[in-house]
Amino acid sequence: PVVHWFPGHMAKATRMIKDYVKKVDVVIELLDARIPRSSANPVITEVVGQKPHIIVLNKVDLADAKATKAWTEFFTAQGITVLAIDSKTGKGKKQLVKAVERLSKPIIDKWTAKGIRSRSVRTIILGIPNVGKSTLINSLAGAAATRTADKPGHTRGQQWVKIGKNLELLDTPGVLWPKLEDQRAAARLAMTGAISDDVYDLEAVMKQLLMQLTEQARDVLMARYKLKEEHLVSTDTLLDAIGRKRGCLVSGGVVDLDKARRIILNDYRSAKLGLLTLDAVDEEPYYTDGEDK
Ligand code: G4P
Secondary structure (H helix, E strand, O other), X not given: OOOOOOHHHHHHHHHHHHHHHHOOOEEEEEEEOOOOOOOOOOOHHHHHOOOOEEEEEEOHHHOOHHHHHHHXXXXXXXXXXXXXXXXXXXXXXXXXXXXXXXXXXHXXXXXXXXXXXXXXXXXXXXXXXXXXXXXHHHHHHOOXXXXXXXXXXXXXXXXXXXXXXXXXXXXXXXXXXXXXXXXXXXXXXXXXOOXXXXXXXXXXXXXXXXXXXXXXXXXXXXXXXXOOHHHHOOHHHHHHHHHHHOOOEEHHHEEOHHHHHHHHHHHHHOOOOOOOOOOOOXXXXXXXXXXXX
């Protein structure tokens, strides 16, 4: 994939997010439940610093339930508070508010002990593009949200939205850059639609998706496209067979491969090939294609 992030931009983005994070007491990091490792920002720890931190696995409605459980256990084992939610329907958002309130309790206790008149606890949602930040903010804020007035020192337009007892959310999310240097992660970001369709190599991305589908969703794949065993011997035969079944033919009976690729990609994204989590907990966390940089 072609990467549009440069070191200068990343340094500036890091500074901006750090400024955002300074204003809050608890940080909510949104990950895509289908790719909890690939959708994490590479320098999130540096960005978040010492603030209490909650991981939210969003789009859980599109992920494999067993994998979501495994990822939840993985983060829990590291002492991180983790929740799975579906921001589109709002399923799980009450638990999220409760978790933030729970994590902020020690902060309020500290304020009380110091004799500081306690104010509302503040939180922010951080995440890579398209992970569902705006959807979650809208869901938490609700249509008739009580918005507190702009406070001095905050960028105009940014507002605090009351989302719980003594709890306010910044209505502007912090946008983090995705993990594009890891080619396996970059391809999965493309598969899930986190990277815009015109900046990556569709052929390479789809080769990887077809391999994962063959491995993880063989039966669904065969049923949906009415395939035979012999079509599964390679990603080329698979793509060709699906293209023929779907009538992606150009003159001379040749398959329009890109058309076939797009059909499969759309089917994956809309969960027509089942609920598939692409990142596995027990994979190598970093992937290199063997080339020296
Ligand atoms: P962002 O602010 O992080 O950039 O993401 P945004 O909220 O714009 O969401 C990106 C896409 O993901 C939207 O789809 C949104 O509806 C979808 N989405 C967000 N949360 C969830 C979720 O929990 N489950 C599912 N299934 N989808 C979710 P879109 O294609 O841009 O629009 P539309 O399909 O809603 O029309």
